[in-house]
Amino acid sequence: MNKIVKNTLILTLITVIAGVLLGAVYEVTKTPIAQSQETAKKEAWQAVFSDVKLDDFKAEDVDQKAADKAVKDMGVNATIDEVCTAGDAGYVITTTDKDGFGGNIQITVGIKKDGTINGVSILSISEKATEPSFYNQYVNKQADKFVVSKDGGDGEQIDALSGATITSRAVTGAVNAALGYYQNAFK
Numbered sequence: 324m325n326k327i328v329k330n331t332l333i334l335t336l337i338t339v340i341a342g343v344l345l346g347a348v349y350e351v352t353k354t355p356i357a358q359s360q361e362t363a364k365k366e367a368w369q370a371v372f373s374d375v376k377l378d379d380f381k382a383e384d385v386d387q388k389a390a391d392k393a394v395k396d397m398g399v400n401a402t403i404d405e406v407c408t409a410g411d412a413g414y415v416i417t418t419t420d421k422d423g424f425g426g427n428i429q430i431t432v433g434i435k436k437d438g439t440i441n442g443v444s445i446l447s448i449s450e451k452a453t454e455p456s457f458y459n460q461y462v463n464k465q466a467d468k469f470v471v472s473k474d475g476g477d478g479e480q481i482d483a484l485s486g487a488t489i490t491s492r493a494v495t496g497a498v499n500a501a502l503g504y505y506q507n508a509f510k
Contacts, residue, residue, distance in 0.1 A: 363446060364405075364417070364431075371433025371442030372409040379410035386508045393503030397468065399496035403504050409433060413441060414509055416501035423448065423493040430494065432461075432501035438510065439465040443498060448490075457484050457491070461498050468502065469495050 368380050383406045390403035405417040413435040420428045428448045433441035443458040461469060466479035471491050473483055483491035 367417070367431035367444040367446055368407065368409070368415050368433075370444040371415055371431055372412050373442075375409045375412050380407050380415065382407045386504075389507035390504055392507050394500055396507070397496070397499040397503040399500050399503075401496055401500035403500060404429065406504070406508070412436070414505060416504050417446065418497045418500040418504075419447075420493040420497035420500065422489070422496060424487070424489040428490070428493045428497055430458075430497045430501075432498055434501065434505045434509075436509075437465065438502075438505065439463060440498070440502070443494075445494075448494075454484070457482075458494065466502070467506070468499055471495055 365377060365380070369375075369377065372380075385403050385406050393403065394401055399420060400422045401418050401420040403416065404419055405415075407415045409415050413433060415431055415433050417429065417431045420430075425448075429446040430448075431444045431446055433443075435441050440461045440463065443461050445453050445458065460481050464479055468478035469481050470476040470478035471483045471488065472480040473488065474492070481491065481495055
């Protein structure tokens with residue numbers, strides 16, 4: 324019985340020490356991680372609207388009703404994460420598609436006021452769709468919806484990456500979510 328109590332106390336002590344250390348590491352890294360994420364977000368804004376000064380981007384509240392309708396209308400498994408205006412040029416919409424091959428894919432899409440895609444910037448992806456030759460297929464196109472060409476269907480055709488059809492569909496879904504939000508909230 325004495326041995327059980329001793330082992331329990333040792334395990335409890337180890338658990339408490341590990342918890343305190345994890346809490347300390349979290350506190351030390353919390354601010355630098357938040358600053359890094361904020362910098363990446365602003366770089367993505369500039370990537371999709373390079374002619375707009377950083378001070379001219381203004382964050383807006385996400386209209387959840389418009390976001391839900393956009394996701395439903397486009398038939399995607401995505402979320403609208405963030406929206407901002409890009410001066411007088413248009414809108415920046417950050418979306419996350421949850422159907423990527425290796426997990427969530429988060430992108431930022433710049434959409435001009437007339438509905439033309441101005442740029443696409445990948446924020447988070449664990450796959451190979453980061454090649455400009457792929458995501459630039461969306462740029463300077465004005466469409467109601469995009470589709471991966473090998474899937475067929477109505478919409479502007481996008482060529483899938485070789486060996487990465489699921490990823491291509493997920494990126495297209497994220498772009499469509501942003502486009503749908505634009506259509507429901509700003510058009």
